[in-house]
Amino acid sequence: MFNSNKKLILIDYQNSYFYQQKRKKLRRKYYKIMIIIVFLALLSAVIVPLAQANTDNTERHSQINSTTNGLIHGPQLIFDHPDSSQRVALPVDLNAQVKVSGLVAYVNVTQVFINPYNMTLEGKYQFPLPENAAIKHLKVNVAGTEIIGEIMEKKAAKARYKKAKTQGKKASLVQQQRPNLFTNNIANIPAQSRVVVTLQFIMPVTFDKNQATLKLPLAMTARYHSDNAQPSPAEEDSAIIVPIANALAKSQASINIELNAGVEITNIDSNSHQIKVQQLNHDKSSYLITLAHEQTLANSDFTLSWQLQANEKPQVSSFTEKVADEYFTLLTFFPPQVEATTNTFARDIIFIIDTSGSMQGNSMTQAKASLQQAISQLGKNDSFNIIAFDNSVDLLFPMTNMASDYNIGQAQQFIKNLNADGGTEMYRPLSQALVMARAAQQTQQAIRQVVFITDGAVSNEFELMQLLSGAQQKFRLFTVGIGAAPNGYFMKKAAQFGRGSYVFIQNSADVQRQMSALMAKINHPAISNIELIFDSQVHQEVEVYPKRIADLYLGEPMQIAVKSKLPITSVQVMGNTTTEPWYQQVIIDDSSSAHGISTLWARRKIADLLDTLVTGADKQQVKAQVISTSLAHQTLSPYTSFIAVEKKIVPLPLMAKNSLLSAKSKLTNLAKAHENLMVAMPKTALGWHQQLLIGLLLIMLAPILLCFAARRKSYALKPKS
Amino acid sequence: MLRLIAIVLMLVGIIVCAQASWLPAKAWLSQHLINASWQQAMKGQQLKQAKQQSKSSKPIAIKPWPWADTFPIAALDFQRLDKNIVVLNGGDPTTLAFSAGAVVPFNQTDTNSPFVVAGHRDSHFAFLQDIILKDVISLTNAHGRTQLYQVERIDIVDASAAQLALPADEANLVLITCYPFEGISDNEDERYVITATPL
Known part of the structure; x- marks a missing residue:
């Protein structure tokens, strides 16, 4: 009875409204705590690695900065000093x-x-070469020895390199890599001595919107006595060695530029330094430019720019250089500076778009966007067609059709339906494009232009190039590289064979801009079908590079290099402008000698020789020719290397110290200026962590909301008290 | 109403999670197929060599699955880390989703030019962070020949600023993945570049 009573009460109590509420509250409390704990854990899981990554980053960056000192834009010598690394x-x-x-x-x-410093040190000389520059000569003069850099055949260079390699290569730590950095090790720099480095190189002048710009990476320290706000470490150092610095302080940074633009120029200006300009001749093309007054080049590149005199006709300038009984002539074609006129060539454009599986995702979106962009810019005189290919070929029209509104609409629908799938068979679409019939309404003069949009992931490049080189030269091929890692080499070469150009679009944000720039450019060839005619009597042996002269486009000057046995006095240049045939006789006077033209010619010749490999030339023969050209003109090629070898000038007599020095100098030190290949780096993160975290967060949010919902309900249920 | 939102959120969360885990799952699953096709190719190569007695035969390319756009071209073995991975041909996103890929045109072994392999830092190349200088990597090419490499440099490169410059005439092995390894997004600017020279 007692028992049962108790039991009854207990059961009663357990199920009573009060207990239910109490339990519910407790449960809810636990629930909330649990959620908060999980939420916090999740948050820390997200934030901690992020924060770590950030600190890691900043640490590494500061390391990088401390080692390179951020002064990479000028020549520098990095000592191997024990104090700071x-x-x-x-x-x-x-x-x-x-x-x-x-x-x-x-x-x-x-x-x-x-x-x-008061000790013998090793140093590493660095020079940031401008883009597309080629080193011709290097001479390092240090403490009675001379290091001379020259171009040698690879085998010979390797042999020497091996001999010197006993010194051992050091593995470098984590550091930022920069392209085109020329480096050379210099051993045994005696205490408080001078190192004189002479470097000769050829670099192109950039040309944009009628303005030519020359940028020399030539930073140097401020004088030790100058009131520079930010003393560089080297400057502090130079204060230590006042005697030597004093001796040098009399000399100063000097820049002498002999500017021969070939055509009339105006507005010579430098926005980095004050300059003095002297005119050298009467036709406003030649000037001597020097720094205005005593000044140093502290921490900034030297830039010089000049403006071409606006001209409605294309201009051709010429320069000659004589190297060992041979004459090298450089013809530079400057396009006219007219605004895009209404006079445009009628064009017969075929777009080829790669829809293979490798284009999947972002690449395909970019390709489609760029194609839409191109189609929308066609004129009424143009005819066009689209070929889409994977392992099969899909045509928009059987032949090219006029760009009427109806046809453009159809094309846009066609582009919308493109899907990236399947393999890559480029041969068929390309050969089809080359022989495709043109629209009946199109004129005979219309230029056939092929615009090839692809990521260039092909294996049969050579077959394709053979197809292009064997085809009739009635077309122009423009390649548009898309995606993270297109096959740039193939596309550049293909465009060269097709006398067109290559555009690489890496960011999807750039598609619109770059594509419309390309379309605008190919819309207005200033002169097409350019031909050179030399006096055949005088020059039996004329070698012209490039062998296939491309069209001259607005805003893009063109250079042609010629080698001849005898000096060329005149060249007749012919071509077609939009409205009429164009003809110009270029009179060449060799009074103004130029430098570096033979190198330019040799570079072109080597490139051309290497291209013949594609069309089945004998490998050994080509190699021999390339090597001889490379050595004769001191230009780098795949079969030669640039190596620096230490040479003693005059062996000073006596002294034990000296014998030690010479023993050390036997360990010749040398560096190779590599021909650098560029690799586009693909995206290498899946980012699934991020996605997973977002998903988990969403899942976590749901119970919180439920909890809120429950609470609201309970409030609503609660009797008013 | 809130309850409905909560359910929707939960569902969306589950879908997103599933999608996210699909990526590594795909990467893991495809590894088996790729491994199988690589073993098959190696076997075929051995047989062929035994038959013809000549080494200069064309390598056998076997697609890991019938609709694949790529094929295994080499295998990397990291002895110290006890890791190995089969490298596919091509560095496009589709290929990289399945395994590490050799970036065109640096996908030729047995030449004087570098061999460049890229991989995802959160799947196949996650272990690259454990690589230290002087590590030895062995590479087996499609002909079945093995070449040893030693890690000589580890660089961190900004991929947004420029392309990577490689010396053209050195037969180095270059491994590329995203950096930092702890990062979570899929749009990183920095790359972790490991350069190994042949031994």
């Missing part, structure tokens, strides 16, 4: 002689560095 020294004296011929600059830079 590396000491950066900028030149205390710098002398640059520049000769500009049209759009080529030949630069000779002499730099003086000082080893300010």
Whole structure:
């Protein structure tokens, strides 16, 4: 009875409204705590790695900065000093002689560095070469020895390299890599001595919107006595060695530029330094430019720009260089500076778009966007067609059709339905495009232009190139590379064979801009079908590069290099403008000699020789020719290397110290200026962590909301008290 | 109403999670198929070599699945880490989703030019962060020949600023993945570049 009573009460109590509420509250409390804990855990899981990554990043960056000192835009010497792992020294004296011929600059830079420490050190000389520059000559003069850089055949260079390799290569730590950095190791720089480095290289002058710009990476330290706000480490160092610095302080940074633009120019200006300009001849094309007054080049590149005199007709300038009984002539074609006129060539454009599986995702979206963009810019005189291919070929029309509104609408529908799938068979679409019939309404003069949009992931490049080189030269091929890692080499070469150009679009944001730039460009060839006619009697042996002369486009000057046995006095240039045939006789006077033209010619010749490999030339023969050209003109090629070898000038007599020095110098030190290949780096993160976290967050949010819902309900249910 | 939103959120969350885990799952699953096709190719290569007694035969390319746009071209073995991975041909996103890929045109072994392999830092190349200088990597090419490489440099490169410059005439092995490894987004600017020279 007692028992049962108790039981009854207990059961009663357990199920009573009060207990239910109490339990519910408790449960809810636990629920909330649990959610908060899970939420916090999740948050920390998200934030901690992020924060870590950030600190890691900043640490590494500061490391990088401390080693390279952020002064990479000028020549520098990095000492192997035990104190701080590396000491950066900028030149205390710098002398640059520049000769500009049209759009080529030949630069000779002499730099003086000082080893300010009281011990013999090793150093690493660095020079940031401008893009597309080619080193011609290197000479390092340090403590009675000379290091001379020259171009040698690979085998010979390798042999020497091996001999020197006993010194052992050091593995570098994590550091930022920069392209086109020329480096050379210099061993045994005696205490408080000078290092004189002479470097000669050829660089192109950039040309944009009628303005030519020359940019020399020539930073140097401020004088030790100057009131520079930010003393560089090298400057502090130079204060230590006052005697040597004093001796050098009399000299100063100097830049002499002999500018020969070939055509009339105006507005010579430098926005980095004050300059003095002297006119050298009467036709406003030749000038001597020097720095205005005593000044240093502290921490900034030297830039020089000049404006071409506006002209309605295309202009051709010429320069000659004589190298060992052979004459090298450079013809530079400057397009006319007219606004895009209504006079345009009628065109017969075929777009080929790659829809293979490798284009999937972002690449395909980009390709479609760029194609839409191109289609929308067609004129009424143009005819067009679209070929889409994967392992099969899909045609919009059987032949090219006029760009009427109806046809364009159809094309846009066609593009919308494109899907990336299947393999890559490029041969068929390309061969079809080359022989496709043109629209009946199209005129005979219309230029056949093929615009090829692809990621270039092909394996049969050689077959394709053979197809292109064997085809009739009535077409122009423009390649548009898309995606993270297109096959740039193939596309560049294909465009070259097709006398067109290559555009690489990496960001989807750039598609619109770059594509419309390409379309605008190919819309207005200033002169097409250019031909050169030499006096056949005088010049039996004329070698012209490029062998296939491309069209001249607005805003894009073109250079043609010619080698001849005898000096050329005149060339007749012919071509077609939009309205009429164009003819010009170029009189060449060799009074103004130029530098670096033979190198330019040799570079072109080597490229051309290598291209013949594609069309089945004998490998050994080509190799021999390339090597001989490369050595004769000191230009880098795949079969030659640039190596720097230490040579003793005059062996000083006596002294035990000296014998030690010479023993060390046997360990020749050398560097190779590599021909660099560029790799586009693909996207290498799936990002599934992020997605997973977002998903988990969403899932976590749901119970919180439920909890709120429950609470609201309970409030609503609660009797008013 | 809130309850409905909560359910929707839950569902969306589950879908997103499933989608996210599909990526590594795909990467993991495809590994088996790729491995199988690689083993098959190696076997075929051995047989062929035994028969013909000549080494200069064309390598056998077997697609891991019939509709694949790529095929295995090499295998990397990291002895110290006890990891190995089969490298596919091509560096496009589709290929990289399945395994590490050799970037065109640096996908030729047995030449004087570098061999460049890219992979995802959160799937196939996650272990690259454990690689240290002087590590030895062995690469087996489609001919069945093995070449040893030693890690000489590890660089962190900004991929948004420029393309990577490689010396053209050195037969290096270059491994590329995203950096930092702890990052979670799929749009990183920095790349972790490991350069190994042949031994």
